[in-house]
Amino acid sequence: MKYQNSSNIFAYSDFLSKWQLFIQRYFDEYLDMWMLHVKQNILLPAGRQAISSDTLDLLRSRAASHYTHLLNPTVGKERDGNNECSLASLLILSGYSSVDILRISHFFYRFWEEKIDLLVADIDQHDFYKTVSSFLEMCFYEDQVAMFRTMESIKDRYFQQAILKNKKPMTWLEWRQDELDHLASLSGVRMAFVMRLNEEGELMFELRAGYLSTESIEEPNSEVLPNVKNSMITGQALVAQALRDYQIVSTPDFQTRPGSRIWSEKAKRWGLVSALAIPVRLNTNADRLVIVLFGMYENQFESPWMTEFAEVVQTKWEEKWSQYQYVTSKFVIEPVQADYYRNLLFTDGLVMVGQPIVSCQTGRVEKVELLARLQLPDGQWIMPNRFLPLLTNEEMDKLFQMTLDRAMTTIKAWEKESLSVNVTVNLAPITLAHPNCSLWIEELLRYHRISAQQLTLELLETQSIQEDVMELLFLKIKNLGVKVAIDDLGSGYSSILRLSRLPFDVIKIDQKLLRDFREHPISTMGLLYGLIQLGHSLGKEVVVEGVEYLGVLEAMKVLNATMCQGYYLARPMSLTEITGYIRNREIEPWDAEIHTFTGALAIVWLLYSQKTHITVTAFEDCRIAKFFERIGWYHEEAMGWLQALHHGGESFQENVEKGLAFLLPYAVNELKG
Known part of the structure; x- marks a missing residue:
């Protein structure tokens, strides 16, 4: 029976009054039986606890309201099938399943059907029986529709919110x-x-x-x-x-x-x-x-x-x-403070600092990585991990253009002082993906009359862009002659796969790998050497980040890294300070004398890994022996295996292992000190 015809079912006023009396007679009994049915017969999901008295009271109240409304024929025309059922909402949000709700609806029909059947015995009630039977069927249909519509509506809203993607630019x-x-x-x-x-x-x-x-x-x-x-x-x-x-x-x-x-x-x-x-x-x-x-x-x-x-x-x-x-920032920043930082950054708060990247072969500064800082009016410095998370995609694009413009201005200023230094500028993947990114770079190169070879763009993170898309973006930049660096080599298997598939020019070994150097120098050297060799085999420049000790620097020279960067060489400094650093700062070439046990350990480890005899013919020319002599250090056991290394022979590998075991504790103590 269609719902829109239900208002005519009780056209006779005496039928309506009889129905109302009939409902009043059994309604309290129905609610009691309904509550008992819910408590005893409805299957509860695993993990649900017993229903509390507060919830039972709420269920009874919602049920009374719902079924009073449902069984009242005078409100038929006022019912809106699109409204959610408050009882069904409570049931679905209390952990009841669709099967549970279906059983509740069937219980409604069975109870009232049994009560209406009592009217059959009275012949005078026959017409009334036919009327209320039709109305009950309609109520049962309406109840099921309302219950399931509400259930699906609530689930849909939950899952729509879970999968909905807001396309509005946001930080x-x-x-x-x-x-x-x-x-x-x-x-x-x-x-x-x-x-x-x-x-x-x-x-x-x-x-x-x-x-x-x-x-x-x-x-x-x-x-x-x-x-x-x-x-x-x-x-x-x-x-x-x-x-x-x-x-x-x-x-x-x-x-x-x-x-x-x-x-x-x-x-x-x-x-x-x-x-x-x-x-x-x-x-x-x-x-x-x-x-x-x-x-x-x-x-x-x-x-x-x-x-x-x-x-x-x-x-x-x-x-x-x-x-x-x-x-990503580890700091909690209030919205008001976030707006202040963003406004200041794009007015006069942006300051560029630089950290030199030094050649392990010549000791010269080959590049300077330019880094953005936010300076507050009181002189306080705000680091990128605090202000970058506050920026929208459009603001990230704007910041890149600002830093790139300042980088090229810096190159021109250094050229006037007869300094030829290349620069590295960080590039966020969201900016790389902008269709005008290569155009911005090309226009600034042309405006400043800078050679593209003097610029390296360092990708901050690449996993958020598909490789086929990234390759097309890279080609646009590389067609300009600009170099591209990957900054996370060694941070995961995926970064090594990207290195083999994408046209990077420079790889930067993740500084996180050097954090274990102090505790486990031998295993760390093995990993670093493998990555350095991988980079060289692919024809890439290899930069090791996070060099904070002289011993680590000497080890990286021994392992044939192209360049190093870190606090031992130089902390980030103002662009004015970098000028003096470039003119005065040099390190020893890779084959110069060593000054640390860590450097000595690296030499012996390289012999061990390559399983080749030492190339120095005279013990007096041995860099390790000269190091021992220079620090006035003599140890009979050390001199024994060191001299044996220069004689070669079948015991060469055994003596190398002795050297590793001997030098390791000295190197660890040195790094910790």
């Missing part, structure tokens, strides 16, 4: 807040947080949305903050578990969960009943965050479809983060 900070606002607006979500992991392992509040989002909320002290390193109560918190195990975690009752009870009073006051924690990370990056959604209902996030929703959200945030990873 990473703006994007996160916008996404959080939309998550907090979903049905049943009371409040949403983004929490960030600090160096102490504590999870700090960074962003919030939803209920109380515009009000001041007292920040908790560190004793009650969730802590992933803590095995006590704060380490049992939902968000701590999610980040520690990198696992989506939910709780059906946030107020009573271990680790959350210290928040129970506020949670009750704010109406936070259930919770969902979604960890987000960038590859294996230690800088992580967690999205926390607080629900208004018990068991809200326990359904399988909610878990699927959380996984889609997690994937979306991690994919977006990968696009911004070259500007």
